[in-house]
Amino acid sequence: EQICRFASARHGLSTIILRPGFICDESVEFPATLRLLSCMVEVRDVARAHLAALECDARIRQDTFIITADSPLSRIDPLNFFADRRGCLEALYPGIGAWIDDGTLDPRTITEWYTIEHARQVLGWQPRRNFRLPEGGVGDVV
Template identity: 30%
Template sequence: MNILVTGSSGWLGQTLVPRLLHDGHKVVGLDPDAGATTSIVGSVVDRALVRRIIRDEGIEAIVHAAARHKPHIETHDNTEFVAVNVQGTLNLLEEAVAEGSRVDRFVFTSTTSLMISQKIRDGRAGGATEAIWIDETLAPLQPRNIYGVTKLAAEELCRLFNHLHKLPILVLRTARFFPEEDDMAHAIAQSSENTKANEFLFRRLSVEDAAEAHVVALAKARDIGFDTFIISSMTPFSREDRRDLIVDAPAVVARYFPEYRKLYEAFGWTMFESIDRVYDAGKAARILDFTCRTNFRQVLEALRPA
């Protein structure tokens, strides 16, 4: 296929583009920042550029990963988020269904962040008595910042264009796979590696798994038509653990992984005292037949002495 990947110089794009090339696809990478995985420097906000790429390159599939992300809230105003995340998505969708277009599938990189209301974000400090179990049925969606609001608006554009034009579109709500420090770093005194390791229990995946999920979605989009999936490492927890997770997360983890404390102690690591949410990636496993390869068990195996 001839595939357009937006956000090709980003963390996901740097892994996804080589993965698609390895499968024999022709990949056109579009990003405002130059990079080894970007063939065209430009923005999805430029409608004329988007039109030219889709037509001149004979694009058959689009992976739309370009976005202003949560860290940009500190450096970019709301208008920029609307321009890139909403108008940029609309530009791609409209050109994908325009007369003469060969695009027959569209994968949109969304985020689990749009599912987190301020009430969920406050967790135990806000009076929560059990962890929130988060799957695709969670409603109503009440994003707490401009990032989440604009990503939700983009998702709705995807749904609308599938409804109006029957363009096969899969929306992937990815959990955390970025390398930067995150907003739970304050929960422990140790390194970001410790934080990320803990998060594989309930809200993280590797960038390699994120890329692979997009490869699978491209292959299955036409058969599915439209759907939304949480993409995250499979949690070992069950719904019955929700109360204990928010009260004493280390004890719950020890029930599933009795050896984790000893392995963590060797590195000076600790577990979060409380876990206030759990992402359930079961739907992706059932319908996409996709499961992340990296999980908390593998994290522990990597800590074992050689």
């Protein structure tokens, strides 16, 4: 990234840096999709982010973008989340508490998350796959 910044500053090259999270394919199923709340992104969304970067405003000379699923946790105070992970998740996803209580989901595994707001605003990029609870129960593809 420093070399890209240097090339932009010194030679006027356009360098757009994409920082994808943990990249998964479309076959990832619940409960592994819980990682979509923190750092995961589907490979097709990464490909769309690259296309958005190629097609973005030519006036962007150098910038960096986080590419992950859209996590509603980025709109929650981290101190509140770490104090009451179950409560925060239940407020976002009513019913998720049952999967936490039976051990299917472990919110302690969520230790970080990212905002994609900059990519959304500047590139017009929005991931198509984000975390959601399965409608029919554990094991449903989400």
